[in-house]
Amino acid sequence: MDVTLHLAQDSEADALLSRSPLAALVGMLLDQQVPMEWAFKGPWTIAQRMGTDDLDAHEIATTDPESFAALLSAKPAVHRYPGSMAKRIQQLCQYLVEHYDGDASAVWRDVRTGKELLSRLESLPGFGRQKAQIFLALLGKQLDTHPTGWREAAGPYGDPDSFRSVADITGPDSLAKVRAHKQEMKAAAKAAKSAGQ
Known part of the structure; x- marks a missing residue:
């Protein structure tokens, strides 16, 4: 990948x-119930604790689960729920080893349509539709991956000039806009819930 991402700040x-x-996929997996920057700093923290400059799906997939959970739980913890996230990361890496020989980029390399890419991403352990659409939008907007119909497959996250998700973060200003959008969405959901009671 010849692009500089700014997701961890x-x-x-x-x-x-x-x-x-693989680091980008793991960061996306961690991006729930913690601040975005914390989630996307996680892969680097894991690599440092494993004594390497990169992540290797084969190594993570075969690491003793208790040892890997302890690695994520060491302070500061990689995630609010380090034990369950350690399990999910290992499941993701095991899936990548089994289906893509451990090569995370093979998930999107040579994919012809956005629909096919969305299907591949949704098949990854820990990736539901929304997470898959956000990662697809990140691939399209920042990582030069443009299968036919990628914006449509990414749903609203594929919209140009929007600030809905990590796919739109290119620096501190866009991070603030994405954070503001998320707060607006939470407030709207809360108001709708209150109105429905």
């Missing part, structure tokens, strides 16, 4: 995300 963590497709 940390130069070393973002450098890893930019060069490692």
Whole structure:
């Protein structure tokens, strides 16, 4: 990947995300119930604790589960729920080893349509439709992956000039806009729930 991502807002963590497709997938997997920057710094923290500059799906897939959970749980923890996330990361890596020989970029390399790419992403452990659409939008908007119909497959996350998700973060200003959008969505959901009671 020849692009510099700015999702962790940390130069070393973002450098890893930019060069490692697996790190980007793991960051996306971690992006729930924690701040976005924390989630996307996770892959770098994991790599450092494993004593390497990169992540290797084969190595993670075969690491002792208790040891891997302990690695994520060490302070500061990689995620609010380090034990369950350690299990999910290992499941993701095991799936990549089984289906793509451990090569995360093979998930999207040579895919012809956005629909096919969305289907592949949704098949990944820990990736529901929304997470798959956001990652598809990230691939299209920032990582030069443009299968036919990718914007449509990404749903609203594929909209140009929007600030809905990590796919739209290119620096501190866009991060603030995405965060504001998420707060607006939460407020609207809360108001709708209150009105329905």
